[in-house]
Amino acid sequence: MKVYRLQESLKTKKFGKKIIFLREINSTNDFAKELASHGIEEGAVAVAEVQRAGRGRMGRQWSSPKGGLYFSIILRPKIKVSEAVKLVFVAGLAVAKVLEEIFRLKVEVKWPNDVLVSGKKVCGILVEMNSVGDHVNYLVVGIGVNANVNVEKQFPEHLRGTATSLEKELGEKIQLEELFKRLLEKLEIFYDLFLESGLAPILEEWKKYAFFLNHHVDVISEHEKFSGLAVDVNSDGALIVRLKNGEIKRVLVGDISVKIM
Ligand code: BTN
Secondary structure, eight states: OOHHHHHHHOOOSSTTSSEEEEEEESOHHHHHHHHHHTTOOTTOEEEEEEESSOBOGGGOBOOOOTTSEEEEEEEOOOOBGGGTTHHHHHHHHHHHHHHHHHHOOOEEEETTTEEEETTEEEEEEEEEEEEETTEEEEEEEEEEEOOSOOHHHHSOGGGTTTBOOHHHHHSSOOOHHHHHHHHHHHHHHHHHHHHHHOSHHHHHHHGGGOTTTTSEEEEEESSOEEEEEEEEEOTTSOEEEEOTTSOEEEESSEEEEEOOO
């Protein structure tokens, strides 16, 4: 990746003004946390060609072969710990919009943090936080895009049914630098909007891609598993599910799989 050329044309105030390019690293999120703990400025980014131990949500691995885009951005918003989850929607919307704008793909989002194409995952987002008391000290927003990845050859077998790549969907390789640049620009726009106006305008747009709403979903939350109708995502970013018996559940941390009925 030609980072210097990319930085020259980057239309941002803060995001990507400092980029640390790594050929190989365990996890850009871990690297970014280290940088953040040493005081690096907001908007600094770590990007890697390959991750040896890419991490996903809920303790999962994130397969990170060559050809994908793996980066982590450091943010220092003045928000409460309880609000940190909101950044997942900021990032998810930025990715969805960029993939739609550049590649004209039909993009969907799945609560809380997945971006899908053709019903399969093309991008995952992992937001991690460091706090002081009740307030966020820094956030690391990690984004992994299956870009120029040959799903059949480069991904382990168990992912082939649920993951896709831009290369697979488009039938050709994409320009990683351009995608990275456009993502940084869009992330900054939506992050600024979030700081100014809160989550509402972001969530309103995000819901336009949220195919799972009004569908039956299986939910795995922190403490339990259940099924029901996904009725909404509320202003905190929580998923609202209506059970068969009419009971309403509110899930802030968890995962869903959408049932085809
Ligand atoms: C998920 O879907 O579970 C989240 C996946 C997040 C992957 C990205 S790749 C860049 C950053 N570094 C990591 O180790 N994980 C995130």
